Each structure stands twice: as structure tokens, then as C-alpha cells.
Amino acid sequence: MRILVMNPNTTASMTASIRATASAAAAPGTEILATEPLWGPVSIEGHFEGYLSAAAVLDRLATLDTPFDALVMAGFGEPGREGAQELLDVPVLDITESAAQMAMMLGHAYGVVTTLDRAVPQIQDRLLTAGLLQRCAGVRGTGLGVLELEEDPERTVEVIIETARAVVRAGAEVICLGCGGMAGLDEKVAAEVGVPVVDGVAAAVKFAEAVVGLGLATSRSRSFAPPRPKVIGSWPLSTHLDLGRGQGSPRNTDFSAQTSDI
Numbered sequence: 001m002r003i004l005v006m007n008p009n010t011t012a013s014m015t016a017s018i019r020a021t022a023s024a025a026a027a028p029g030t031e032i033l034a035t036e037p038l039w040g041p042v043s044i045e046g047h048f049e050g051y052l053s054a055a056a057v058l059d060r061l062a063t064l065d066t067p068f069d070a071l072v073m074a075g076f077g078e079p080g081r082e083g084a085q086e087l088l089d090v091p092v093l094d095i096t097e098s099a100a101q102m103a104m105m106l107g108h109a110y111g112v113v114t115t116l117d118r119a120v121p122q123i124q125d126r127l128l129t130a131g132l133l134q135r136c137a138g139v140r141g142t143g144l145g146v147l148e149l150e151e152d153p154e155r156t157v158e159v160i161i162e163t164a165r166a167v168v169r170a171g172a173e174v175i176c177l178g179c180g181g182m183a184g185l186d187e188k189v190a191a192e193v194g195v196p197v198v199d200g201v202a203a204a205v206k207f208a209e210a211v212v213g214l215g216l217a218t219s220r221s222r223s224f225a226p227p228r229p230k231v232i233g234s235w236p237l238s239t240h241l242d243l244g245r246g247q248g249s250p251r252n253t254d255f256s257a258q259t260s261d262i
Helices: 012-025 047-063 081-087 095-104 119-129 153-169 186-193 200-213
Strands: 002-006 031-035 070-073 092-094 110-114 136-141 174-177 197-199
Touching (some): 002 012, 002 047, 002 200, 012 031, 012 200, 070 081, 070 095, 070 200, 081 092, 092 095, 092 200, 095 110, 095 119, 095 174, 095 197, 095 200, 110 119, 110 153, 119 136, 136 153, 153 174, 174 186
Parallel strands (some): 002 031, 002 070, 070 092, 110 136, 110 174, 174 197
């Protein structure tokens, strides 16, 4: 089984961290592929960057020529998953819904710890659309920007723990890490907070393994039917970008490389 994990921003170091977490969670025999868009924002902190990223992710998926059995979208609260479900024939999981679904199996109410406060409404909207907000005790930002998560790892963990404790006081019995950039921090946070902590990347990988293992895939009957054939000007965008290799030249397709330059 091959699972593609898509970092929605263009920061390669974050892709590497997400790949490591996904690989650690994967069962023996599951191969983790990881990449990011060829263009787009270096981090996603708001609706504008979120929609840019969604287009870049769909563009990346439309131009990949490497087969995979499931897709994990590693952005928390960002748009675009529904488009990927229409585009692909394989199951598509995102870390927002996967984390919340997993958390609800472990406690009555869950909470989300994310990055900036401005991300809170975006995550709440995503959970509401998914029908998962009712059992959410709260979504709270740490005040750290996405790229700041990697600057001082010890400080990052301290701030996440402090914020998680506040969410637990608000009634959460389980904590979800609300950013792909927090991947791999669940054990450290859980040890200090005293409640289960769900890493969305790991949860989505396990759900993807289950869905593929059961021989299931996205329903194509209505909501996620394939896009209707039509002319879309300058699509796929990647064929029109100057990547330093000539127009339309493919990147290195070695998914297992330590860098995410695919």
C-alpha cells in the first residue's frame, strides 16, 4: 500500500517532518510518499493563502504520474479536500476530520490547539461543515505562526502544552494538534497534559490504511463525481511555471528522498 501525504505549503522542512510522522504511524508494508505543491505560500495562515494553496495542491495532484492508493492532506482547516475527492479515484483523508473523528472515539469532548488565533474561525468552519463541531469543547491558538513552530522546538512544545491545558479546563477530554507543522509532538504534550493527544497526520494515515484495506473508496455517485470535461485555461498550472528545468519539465520523482523535491 502506498499513501501519498501532501503538505499544503511549500516549506520542504515541514514536508520532511510530516513524512517522518506518517512513516512512524504506518503499518509494516505501507509506503509513505510525501510532497508539497510546486508553487504557493510557504505557510498558510488565513483564507487567502488557504485558497491559493488549494489550487496549488490540486495542480500538483493533477500532474503527478506516480501511483498511490490513498491521499492524506496534511493541512488543518484548509480548503481543497473536496476537489481532490473529485479529481482522484483513491480515498482522500484530511488531518482535520481524521483528528476529530479519532478524538471522539477516545472522549466525550475534544479540543484543538492550533497556531495563530486567526486560524480558529477557519478550523471551526471546517469542523462545522464536517458535522464535527458539536463535540468540540474549543479551538484555541498558541500565538505561534506556522513557520515559528520550527524555530525553537522546546518553546513550541511549552506553548502548546500551556494552550492545551487551557482547552482541557474548558472541558476537552482529548486534544487534537491543529497544524501539520505540529506533527510528532503528541507524546510530549500528552505526557504533560494528562489526556490523549491526537496527531492528525498519524490518525489520517491509520484511517487511510483502514479504508484501503477494506477495499473502499470515495463515492462517485453524486457529491464527488469526477469533474465534467471542459476547457480550463492554462491548466495544469505547473506546465506553465518556470521551474528552472524548462517549461513543463517534471521534477525528480523519487518520493523516498530525504528532500521533498519530487
